[in-house]
Amino acid sequence: MSSKTLLMAKVFNNFILLSPIFFLVILVQGCAVSAIPKDPIAFVNDNNENGLIVGSVTFLQPKARYNGYFLNICEDKKDSTRTKPKCFFIHFAPKQIIKMRHNGELDSGLTYLFTIEKPAGKYRVGSLRLYLNGGSVYQQHDYLSGFSIPFNVAEGKITYVGNLIFNEFRRKNEPTLLYRHAFKKDIDGMKILQPAVDWSKAVLDTTITLHRVNIKHQ
Secondary structure, X not given: OOHHHHHHHHHHHHHHHHHHHHHHHHHHHHHEEEOOOOOOOOOOOOOOOEEEEEEEEEEOOOEOOOOEEEEEEEEOOOOOOOOOOXXXXXXXXXXXXXXXXXXXXXXXXXXXXXXXXXXXXXXXXXXXXXXXXXXXXXXXXXXXXXEEEEEEXXXXXXXXXXXXXXXXXXXXXOOOEEEEOOHHHHHHHHHHHOOXXXXXXXXXXXXXXXXXXXXXXX
């Protein structure tokens, strides 16, 4: 067998090994939405069947451990006989040049804001998917799970779901995930990024909080 044929066979075998992961990455990113829309949000509080979700994710160090972070939000349906709950991912992307560094809107890049318009109903934040791109060598998906933030979306209302703090470089005995309300800071940030929305209609609901089940980073 010629060296050219051997090389082609090696490339083909590598593609076969990587292709399931490759298509998984495409699938996840295809279901993901940007944390902050580039275009102005045309959300009108009055006579709107949808509601607006807003919140933030904070990291503790400028260095990013992963190439991409995907916050998973699903419809909160208790009735298993109904259709499968719809889920979507909100994508946070660090700077990828030379060294990966967080590129959020607040706290010198450490905090990413997010907002998305959704139909009225019950929802929950349930996991954070962590994507590491090793080029042609490997693609790795880790997960931060075992927690839940349930909340309601009301017609024409702005629902603040809080601020998740992810300690991705945690040391022994340090918590992996923290939660707080950073309502004023986050809303003030959104007023700059999306000035067309009447953010004065946003209301802090202190009953929305983190429910810890068994937080796992794997």
